[in-house]
Amino acid sequence: MEEKIKLSPDSFEALPKAEELDNEKIAAPPLTFVQDAWRRLKKNKGAFISLWIIVLMMIIAFGSTPFIDHNSLVKSSPNYANLPAKIPGISINGFNGKLKVSGQWVDEYKQNNIPSGKYFVLGTDYLGRSLAQRIIYGTKISLIVALVATFFDLTIGVAYGIISGWKGGRVDNVMQRIIEIISSVPSLVIVVLMLLVLKPGMTSIIAAIAISSWTTMARMIRAETLQLKSQEYVLAARSLGESAPKIAWKHLVPNLSSIIIIQTMYTIPTAIFFEAFLSFIGIGISAPQTSLGVLLNDGQKNFQFLPYQMWYPAIVLCVLMIAFNLLGDGLRDAFDPKTRR
Amino acid sequence: MSERILDIKNLEINFHTYAGDVKAIRDVSFHLDKGETLAIVGESGSGKSVTTKSLMGLLANNAEVVGGSIMYHDQDILKKSEKEMQSIRGKDIAMIFQDPMTSLDPTMKIGQQIAEPLIKHKKMEKKKAWAQALDILKLVGIVNPEKRINEYPHQFSGGMRQRIVIAIALVCYPEVLIADEPTTALDVTIQAQILDLMKELQSKIETSIIFITHDLGVVAGMADRVAVMYAGKIVEYGTVDEIFYNPQHPYTWGLLNSMPTLSSTLLEAIPGTPPDLLDPPKGDAFAARSAYAMKIDVEKQPPFFKVSDTHYAATWLLHPDAPKVTPPSEIVRRQKLFSQMNANKSVRA
Amino acid sequence: MRKYLLKRVFYMVLTLFLVATITFFLMKLMPGTPYSNQEKMTPQQIRIMNEQYGLNKPVWLQYLIYLGGMLHGDLGTSFQYSNQPVSYLISSRIGASAQLGFQAMVFGVFFGIIIGSIAAINRNTWIDTLCTILSIIGKSVPNFVLAVLLQFYIALKLGWFPIADWGGFSYTVLPTIALGVGPLAETARFIRTGMVDVLNSDYIELARAKGLTKFGIVYHHALRNSLIPLVTLIGPYTVALMTGSMVIENIFSIPGIGEQFVKSITTNDYPTIMGVTMLFSAGLVVVILLTDIVYGIIDPRIRLSGNGD
Numbered sequence: 001m002e003e004k005i006k007l008s009p010d011s012f013e014a015l016p017k018a019e020e021l022d023n024e025k026i027a028a029p030p031l032t033f034v035q036d037a038w039r040r041l042k043k044n045k046g047a048f049i050s051l052w053i054i055v056l057m058m059i060i061a062f063g064s065t066p067f068i069d070h071n072s073l074v075k076s077s078p079n080y081a082n083l084p085a086k087i088p089g090i091s092i093n094g095f096n097g098k099l100k101v102s103g104q105w106v107d108e109y110k111q112n113n114i115p116s117g118k119y120f121v122l123g124t125d126y127l128g129r130s131l132a133q134r135i136i137y138g139t140k141i142s143l144i145v146a147l148v149a150t151f152f153d154l155t156i157g158v159a160y161g162i163i164s165g166w167k168g169g170r171v172d173n174v175m176q177r178i179i180e181i182i183s184s185v186p187s188l189v190i191v192v193l194m195l196l197v198l199k200p201g202m203t204s205i206i207a208a209i210a211i212s213s214w215t216t217m218a219r220m221i222r223a224e225t226l227q228l229k230s231q232e233y234v235l236a237a238r239s240l241g242e243s244a245p246k247i248a249w250k251h252l253v254p255n256l257s258s259i260i261i262i263q264t265m266y267t268i269p270t271a272i273f274f275e276a277f278l279s280f281i282g283i284g285i286s287a288p289q290t291s292l293g294v295l296l297n298d299g300q301k302n303f304q305f306l307p308y309q310m311w312y313p314a315i316v317l318c319v320l321m322i323a324f325n326l327l328g329d330g331l332r333d334a335f336d337p338k339t340r341r
Numbered sequence: 342m343s344e345r346i347l348d349i350k351n352l353e354i355n356f357h358t359y360a361g362d363v364k365a366i367r368d369v370s371f372h373l374d375k376g377e378t379l380a381i382v383g384e385s386g387s388g389k390s391v392t393t394k395s396l397m398g399l400l401a402n403n404a405e406v407v408g409g410s411i412m413y414h415d416q417d418i419l420k421k422s423e424k425e426m427q428s429i430r431g432k433d434i435a436m437i438f439q440d441p442m443t444s445l446d447p448t449m450k451i452g453q454q455i456a457e458p459l460i461k462h463k464k465m466e467k468k469k470a471w472a473q474a475l476d477i478l479k480l481v482g483i484v485n486p487e488k489r490i491n492e493y494p495h496q497f498s499g500g501m502r503q504r505i506v507i508a509i510a511l512v513c514y515p516e517v518l519i520a521d522e523p524t525t526a527l528d529v530t531i532q533a534q535i536l537d538l539m540k541e542l543q544s545k546i547e548t549s550i551i552f553i554t555h556d557l558g559v560v561a562g563m564a565d566r567v568a569v570m571y572a573g574k575i576v577e578y579g580t581v582d583e584i585f586y587n588p589q590h591p592y593t594w595g596l597l598n599s600m601p602t603l604s605s606t607l608l609e610a611i612p613g614t615p616p617d618l619l620d621p622p623k624g625d626a627f628a629a630r631s632a633y634a635m636k637i638d639v640e641k642q643p644p645f646f647k648v649s650d651t652h653y654a655a656t657w658l659l660h661p662d663a664p665k666v667t668p669p670s671e672i673v674r675r676q677k678l679f680s681q682m683n684a685n686k687s688v689r690a
Numbered sequence: 691m692r693k694y695l696l697k698r699v700f701y702m703v704l705t706l707f708l709v710a711t712i713t714f715f716l717m718k719l720m721p722g723t724p725y726s727n728q729e730k731m732t733p734q735q736i737r738i739m740n741e742q743y744g745l746n747k748p749v750w751l752q753y754l755i756y757l758g759g760m761l762h763g764d765l766g767t768s769f770q771y772s773n774q775p776v777s778y779l780i781s782s783r784i785g786a787s788a789q790l791g792f793q794a795m796v797f798g799v800f801f802g803i804i805i806g807s808i809a810a811i812n813r814n815t816w817i818d819t820l821c822t823i824l825s826i827i828g829k830s831v832p833n834f835v836l837a838v839l840l841q842f843y844i845a846l847k848l849g850w851f852p853i854a855d856w857g858g859f860s861y862t863v864l865p866t867i868a869l870g871v872g873p874l875a876e877t878a879r880f881i882r883t884g885m886v887d888v889l890n891s892d893y894i895e896l897a898r899a900k901g902l903t904k905f906g907i908v909y910h911h912a913l914r915n916s917l918i919p920l921v922t923l924i925g926p927y928t929v930a931l932m933t934g935s936m937v938i939e940n941i942f943s944i945p946g947i948g949e950q951f952v953k954s955i956t957t958n959d960y961p962t963i964m965g966v967t968m969l970f971s972a973g974l975v976v977v978i979l980l981t982d983i984v985y986g987i988i989d990p991r992i993r994l995s996g997n998g999d
Contacts, residue, residue: 399898449910
């Protein structure tokens with residue numbers, strides 16, 4: 001062990017204090033909670049792409065409002081009925097105005113004597129209305145329904161949950177019983193009953209979805225509030241005599257924000273699904289109004305012969321759902337890194 | 342003299358992480374003889390748990406053994422396949438974990454959990470295995486074992502659960518028992534009971550124990566020999582008396598100094614934190630925190646200097662050219678006691 | 691335990707009573723009348739009809755009659771099918787729905803467990819990514835879209851299964867898949883998350899230290915521990931299956947409750963709507979109670995309160 005080692009004579013001088021390494025120094029500036037979550041979200045490729053897809057779809061859906069002529073949206077023009085997609089400059093069968101009819105690709109535009117300058121990027125429906133326009137408009141309606149319903153769901157759920165958790169005792173008990181009763185009725189049944197009582201239409205659907213789906217949010221918020229209530233900083237605020245609403249706003253809501261955001265992200269696709277579902281079975285939004293569900297319902301009738309009429313809205317709906325679900329997963333992992341290792 | 346069971350030579354283990362390779366174990370060598378208890382002492386992150394996991398072949402997926410050997414009798418554990426390791430684990434080398442509250446499967450009766458190794462290794466039938474599980478439950482001091490063998494973990498207190506974990510580890514009478522901080526998660530009074538139980542069982546079952554701890558106080562009553570680890574290296578090893586009363590490495594001084602004694606009024610903490618093992622220091626890893634650091638300490642890794650036949654320490658302070666330094670007063674006191682003990686011994690001899 | 695059960699049953703009955711009451715009065719608020727070809731009816735005919743269905747009595751009396759009837763299984767008479775009791779309508783259709791729902795649940799949960807476990811065991815590999823992508827798609831694609839696609843491509847084009855209608859087992863395959871994909875995706879995600887946690891736990895490490903094989907560890911320790919919480923999802927799955935049955939049964943023309951419900955809604959057949967609502971609610975309440983009890987039995991850590999422990 002003790003072989004001779006050549007050492008310089010000054011080797012055993014004591015180290016001056018200044019040369020001591022400071023290894024308690026923190027190298028990077030600290031990140032705030034939100035910055036940290038954002039950084040993690042950006043690393044999650046699926047969620048980040050989904051975020052951009054959602055933003056893009058919203059811009060297209062809402063930004064198109066001034067460009068879509070409402071008359072052409074609802075007016076039927078039988079000459080143009082059931083034309084397949086035709087995109088200028090593309091000669092792939094299925095996107096060049098040709099349609100497979102009993103095994104043969106037939107140029108439907110020529111067959112129906114459509115003027116050569118006329119293009120329908122995604123084809124037309126059975127009344128000769130542009131499918132692209134209707135899908136964009138339908139997406140807008142679906143998004144409005146989902147977002148507004150989610151907003152109400154969120155407001156009711158968060159308020160109910162905070163009150164129930166914060167008050168505790170008898171109030172909590174009664175409020176929880178109410179939730180229990182509401183959630184023992186399948187939400188679809190509630191929605192259907194609501195739609196029967198109210199006049200079918202967008203408002204009723206929004207109300208119905210909001211009323212039937214806030215209980216999940218309320219339950220989660222209550223459970224978290226119960227935990228937060230006994231945290232030291234909340235106790236400190238209480239003992240300093242701050243009012244309950246102020247504590248709720250200043251201390252509870254910020255700490256509940258990650259749950260709220262994540263839960264909202266999961267509520268939106270559920271609401272989109274519900275709207276599509278109701279319109280699909282014919283008790284939701286109905287013609288001449290349109291939504292993704294209405295388009296699917298229309299498309300399904302002709303699916304055997306004109307599959308594109310169902311495929312396009314179905315793809316838009318699925319992409320929207322996948323994007324929201326992926327973003328929800330991404331946000332969950334970003335806010336709570338423990339869940340995914 | 343006694344039979345050598347484990348011989349670890351120049352073990353080096355890296356962890357692959359996104360930031361780079363963490364050199365968790367750097368050139369570690371030690372051995373374990375039949376019937377003895379070796380304590381490995383160090384603060385968290387010093388590599389003690391990684392070392393013992395490598396003995397069990399239970400390293401995490403991103404860990405890689407870069408070099409060295411672990412000889413169990415005449416076989417190298419590092420060269421064994423997963424299948425071969427499965428027949429060693431739990432039978433020849435067993436392990437007790439730190440937290441008894443989470444170490445037991447909450448959904449399985451404890452009888453079955455104890456019987457599992459018997460069924461696996463001794464090919465016992467369930468009935469026979471349960472009978473043996475009952476015996477070992479008695480041995481670890483569970484009251485009313487006939488009834489409790491059918492209970493679930495949540496029906497036991499922390500101390501009782503640790504007894505069950507010990508029972509699981511010992512049920513196949515392993516040659517080596519690795520105890521990874523077995524008392525850290527327990528109340529102080531329970532700690533003593535568990536330590537007593539382990540000592541008692543060691544003499545009954547004749548097992549060798551590797552005892553991992555960050556608490557020097559626990560070591561004194563348990564171990565025959567002690568190895569002190571710091572930043573993935575062993576910095577000093579020797580018999581219990583040698584480490585406690587004649588420590589040589591400044592880190593060992595720091596550890597002893599931060600341990601409460603009857604006479605001490607003020608506990609000295611070791612300043613600073615351990616180095617980043619992504620890029621371990623060139624010289625003595627403890628230099629940055631040591632008040633006795635010398636120029637050579639940051640330039641060159643110290644080799645082991647022999648203090649006695651059983652006692653070695655890796656510090657340049659033991660180099661013949663090094664200046665004599667005075668250790669902290671508590672250490673001086675201990676070293677005085679040590680020379681007295683030696684004097685007594687030689688008189689008796 | 692008994693006290694707890696009694697309390698739960700009391701709340702169940704209370705819930706059903708409230709549902710019945712609310713549904714009843716909502717139906718009374720409903721615009722429109724139940725007679726589909728009203729314009730052609732003379733006032734006298736309407737009076738006779740009203741008398742026949744008991745609609746000329748005061749509302750509170752109708753309510754009491756309705757509740758009284760419900761106590762011995764009488765849910766009133768359907769408007770749509772003249773003189774057919776709703777209870778007969780439901781009982782003649784419940785078999786198909788129950789079979790379909792049960793098959794979909796078994797299909798979804800079984801394959802969900804397999805896919806979720808495979809993902810967890812191989813986590814952070816391409817297998818995990820593949821399973822995750824599949825379950826996201828399964829969760830996101832609406833079941834009615836999937837049903838239409840399956841019907842067209844598998845049944846019509848490939849001819850592997852009947853296109854619609856209800857007969858032998860082969861008729862149930864496509865609807866079962868369409869209905870079961872949602873629970874499948876949900877189960878896979880749930881099991882993956884749960885099992886990743888379990889596989890990182892100390893008791894799995896101890897099981898490895900015992901020398902158990904990889905299969906033994908997953909089978910005896912990991913699977914068991916991650917399966918138990920799955921029981922809590924059976925309630926939500928029941929809701930999803932009831933919801934799904936409405937549209938799936940419609941697409942595949944299956945004579946079940948869901949299909950009947952949609953028909954009743956479009957024809958304003960109030961007694962049937964109310965009957966199905968009560969049936970769905972009762973089914974859900976019973977399922978929730980059962981899963982709570984089962985959960986208490988299979989998870990030794992959870993004992994229902996009132997156990998005296």
